[in-house]
Amino acid sequence: MSSVDVYFSLGSNLGDRAGNIRAALSMMDDVFGVHYSALSGMAETKPWGFVSDNDFLNCCVLYALERKSEDASLDCLDVLRKCKGIERSLGRTGSSGRERRSYADRPIDIDILFFGQERIDLPPELIVPHPLIAERDFVTVPLGGIAKEDLKHAFPEIFD
Secondary structure: OOEEEEEEEEEEOOOOHHHHHHHHHHHHHHHHOOOOOEEOOOEEEOOOOOOOOOOEEEEEEEEEEEOOOOOHHHHHHHHHHHHHHHHHHOOOOOOOOHHHOOOOOOOOEEEEEEEOOOOEEEOOOEEEOOOOHHHOHHHHHHHHHHOOHHHHHHOHHHHO
C-alpha cells in the first residue's frame, strides 16, 4: 500500500492547552499507528469566529498515513472519524457538521487541512482542503513551516 501526507491543525483554549495538544498527538500516533513526521511550533492566538477570554494554542502536524483504499474520500472519512473520537475522548462536545458549526471554547479541535493533494467535497461532514485555511493566520503560519514543496505548488492560492 502507498502512503498519503495528511496535514492537520490542532487547537485548544480550555484547561491545560499544551497538555491537551500533546495528548491529542499521542492519541493520533496510537490510532494512526505511526508517529507524526513534522510538527510546527505552538502559537498563542485570539479566538476566531467567536468572543472568548480564553486564548488558543495552535499548531500544525503532518502524518504520512497508509492508504487503505483507492478512494481518497473513504480514507479521509476514516481519518475524520478517528479525529472526532479523539476530540470526544479529550472532552470536546457539540456537533461536528460544518453547517451546524458554532464556534465555542473547546479543550481540543482537530481539523484535516489536506489529504495529499486531493480535493474532497462531502458537505457538511468533510471538505478538504479545509475551506477556511487562507483566512486563518493561526493555520497558515505554522502550516507554512512544515508544508512540503509539492503541497505549496499544488495549492498556491493558500501559500502565496
